[in-house]
Amino acid sequence: MKITQKAAYILGLVTLVSCNDSLYQNTEISGERIPVDQQIKEDTAITNFIQPYKEHLNVTLDSTLAFNPTSLSKTDGTLNTAIGNLMADIVMEQANPVFKKRTGKNIDVVLLNHGGIRSTLNQGNISARSAYALMPFENEIVVAELNGLKIMEMLRYLEDAGTAHPVSGIKIQVNSDYKVTGAQIDGREIDSTSNYFVATSDYLQQGGDNMNFFKNPVALYNVDYKLRNAIIDYFSKVDTLDAKIDDRYIVVK
Known part of the structure; x- marks a missing residue:
């Protein structure tokens, strides 16, 4: 039996409408907030x-991994802090051998961010837990090859920030308005x-x-x-x- 083009179109339309009627239905979804508190009994088998x-x-x-002779906080300096300098120097010391082995080049500069220092380092024994508190994120170290003009952009960024972003391998001098006078x-x-x-x-x-x-x-x-x-x-x-705080990023009057 032959089906005309018009008949086939009508048959397809009827089928589509029928399928839509059977596929789409109103559904009611309810939810309940279950607080996680002391009322929930401990599963001793899992514990x-x-x-x-x-x-x-x-x-x-x-x-214990090492000893810290004095408490370190990112609020202890204006343009460079002991804890920020430590973190930047750690990246330089630990990452440069890996980078040099792979590329034959040396890391010139390290730049991290002040906000990425998430904890103080208390005086006394320090451990891996201290490192997790200091850097709780899963950030990886990367090395970006930047031309000199991009480095100038970086300096302008630091001018505008006027913040102790951790650096290593670079010395920066600014005036009282935080404008770079030498680098x-x-x-x-x-x-x-x-x-x-x-x-x-x-990041x-x-x-x-x-x-x-x-x-x-x-x-x-x-x-x-x-x-x-x-770390x-x-x-x-x-x-x-x-x-310690040093002269790597300072105001020169």
Whole structure:
């Protein structure tokens, strides 16, 4: 039996309407808020199962790695702080050997962000838990190759911020209005025709904290090293922390 084009169209339309009638129905959904509090009884089987793992994790996190002779806070300085300098120097010391082995190049500058320092480091013994408090995020260290003009943009960003963003490998002098009056990388004035390798976190390289000068670098290198792991590794290899405010970023009147 042959079906005309018009008959086929009508048959398809009837089928579509019939399917729509059967597929779509009104549904009522209700929800209930269940508070997680002391009224919920503990499942002892689950508690007993995880207890040995919990004890092992606590021992790992709380074992002493190094000694901190004085309390360190990111509020202790204007343009550079002891804790910020420590973090930037840790990135330089821990990441540069990895970067050099892979590329044959050295990291020139480290730039982190003041807001990324999430805790103080108390005086006394410090542990892996201290590092987790200091850097709770899963940020990776990356190295962006920036030309000299991008470095100038970075300096203008620091001018406008007037904040102790942690730096290493660079010295910056500003006036009382926080305008840059001088800047040197590895002891030399910045060359607008040269490229520089700047280590930072993947968050900042992607424009976090409005650090847009990191976007579209000449090249971008992954170090495959979490910032927190670099801190833990550094704590593990030193006996006593040596962190101080210095002249790497200062006001010169």
